Amino acid sequence: MELVEKLLAGERLALSRAITIVENERAEAEHIMQAIYPHCGRAIVIGITGSPGAGKSTLVDKIAFEYRKQGKTIGIIAVDPTSPFTGGAILGDRLRMSSLSTDKAVFIRSMGTRGSLGGVSIKTADAIKLMDAFGKDVIIVETVGVGQSETEIMKHADVTAVVCVPGMGDDIQAIKAGIMEIADILVVNKADRDGVDKLMRELQMLVELNHSLGGRIIPICKTIATTDAGIAEFNQMVDDFFAESQQNGELALRRSRRRRQELIERIRDHAAKRVQAIIATAVLADTVKALEAGTRDIYSVQQEIEQRLFK
Amino acid sequence: MENIRVLVAKPGLDGHDRGAKIIARSFRDAGFEVIYTGLRQTPEEIVEAALQEDANVVALSLLSGAHNTLFPKIVKMLHAAGMTDVLIIGGGVIPEEDIPGLKAAGVAAIFTPGTPTAEPIAFIKEFFADK
Numbered sequence: 001m002e003l004v005e006k007l008l009a010g011e012r013l014a015l016s017r018a019i020t021i022v023e024n025e026r027a028e029a030e031h032i033m034q035a036i037y038p039h040c041g042r043a044i045v046i047g048i049t050g051s052p053g054a055g056k057s058t059l060v061d062k063i064a065f066e067y068r069k070q071g072k073t074i075g076i077i078a079v080d081p082t083s084p085f086t087g088g089a090i091l092g093d094r095l096r097m098s099s100l101s102t103d104k105a106v107f108i109r110s111m112g113t114r115g116s117l118g119g120v121s122i123k124t125a126d127a128i129k130l131m132d133a134f135g136k137d138v139i140i141v142e143t144v145g146v147g148q149s150e151t152e153i154m155k156h157a158d159v160t161a162v163v164c165v166p167g168m169g170d171d172i173q174a175i176k177a178g179i180m181e182i183a184d185i186l187v188v189n190k191a192d193r194d195g196v197d198k199l200m201r202e203l204q205m206l207v208e209l210n211h212s213l214g215g216r217i218i219p220i221c222k223t224i225a226t227t228d229a230g231i232a233e234f235n236q237m238v239d240d241f242f243a244e245s246q247q248n249g250e251l252a253l254r255r256s257r258r259r260r261q262e263l264i265e266r267i268r269d270h271a272a273k274r275v276q277a278i279i280a281t282a283v284l285a286d287t288v289k290a291l292e293a294g295t296r297d298i299y300s301v302q303q304e305i306e307q308r309l310f311k
Numbered sequence: 312m313e314n315i316r317v318l319v320a321k322p323g324l325d326g327h328d329r330g331a332k333i334i335a336r337s338f339r340d341a342g343f344e345v346i347y348t349g350l351r352q353t354p355e356e357i358v359e360a361a362l363q364e365d366a367n368v369v370a371l372s373l374l375s376g377a378h379n380t381l382f383p384k385i386v387k388m389l390h391a392a393g394m395t396d397v398l399i400i401g402g403g404v405i406p407e408e409d410i411p412g413l414k415a416a417g418v419a420a421i422f423t424p425g426t427p428t429a430e431p432i433a434f435i436k437e438f439f440a441d442k
Contacts, residue, residue, distance in 0.1 A: 012363070013392065016365040017365060083342075088338065088343050089314075090335055090339050090345050090347055094364075101360070102353070102355050102359055109364060
């Protein structure tokens with residue numbers, strides 16, 4: 001396939017077009033992914049997550065710039081939310097990545113979350129693989145701001161950084177259960193702001209508690225992305241973590257778990273689409289109408305449809 | 312369904328992006344994926360962004376008067392980068408007499424101040440209706 005050859009040869013438009021094909025679930029997507037699959041696995045994948053306005057995009061810009069000083073090539077995937085009402089989106093992360101805007105060794109792709117059938121994470125995973133096969137040394141994935149789906153990133157990244165900012169107050173409670181658990185590195189961005197000491201204390205407590213329960217000591221990195229402060233240190237932490245996890249088998253474990261997880265997600269996604277197609281068929285029109293009108297219960301309708309699905 | 316991806320860019324030196332933001336928001340509400348690149352973009356930056364984002368549409372907003380230089384330059388560079396199928400439209404304070412020249416240079420449509428946002432939306436939708 002011509003497009004794959006061009007992509008593997010380093011043609012950037014081919015990479016761009018390939019991501020579009022995958023994102024739009026065109027028929028040729030599977031062939032492309034199969035063809036590039038053997039070329040995957042060389043890049044370090046860094047996931048950056050955190051609440052909206054935490055400074056993720058600016059941080060990504062600076063992290064990438066720092067890696068560029070070492071001559072590493074960079075792929076960036078920046079995810080922003082899609083409107084559930086119109087399907088439209090404003091993808092604005094690129095706006096903050098101006099220091100990379102004409103560096104041809106940096107490829108930035110913005111993605112909307114689009115549909116709700118779990119597709120976003122599959123498509124992100126495919127975009128990562130395309131950039132990996134293309135030959136990027138480091139791939140940085142920036143998630144959408146806050147939400148439960150933020151933990152999704154750990155399924156795709158080799159190293160996950162959770163970005164916090166001072167002054168979130170009680171919000172820290174909310175994230176303790178969810179995204180704090182997935183952090184390999186904690187970042188305290190906007191570290192020149194009021195409340196940074198309080199936040200550091202809270203995070204240190206969290207880290208110590210985690211350690212006392214048998215977990216590893218999660219490093220905390222203070223950054224001020226707008227002035228580059230702490231960026232070199234952050235990259236060092238990433239490299240250290242990557243080297244460590246390569247050595248102790250954690251990386252291999254994560255990657256094998258990821259493959260299994262992705263398989264399940266793909267099949268679930270296909271199944272969900274089939275369910276929607278089945279529900280839309282004429283045979284079931286009356287049943288669905290009765291359900292919508294409230295004259296039939298959900299459970300018996302579910303049974304009826306599942307009999308068709310799994311027969 | 313495939314989403315239409317629109318790069319909204321402001322080439323040149325004017326610092327007024329209210330119009331661009333309004334159009335970006337209207338495009339979003341029309342169901343487009345809008346990649347917003349911000350102020351004071353060079354043609355190189357715009358072409359890079361369009362290429363990496365695989366934009367279907369490049370929507371240029373310009374109020375500085377440099378449209379006769381910058382728009383054709385961007386069109387040429389996009390084509391040179393292999394993006395020959397991208398729809399390029401422009402908006403801003405652009406005198407009527409400049410429009411034919413810009414169209415000849417490859418800008419598909421120009422929308423001047425006072426144009427309802429529905430117009431460029433309809434134009435884009437129509438362009439992609441049979442694609």
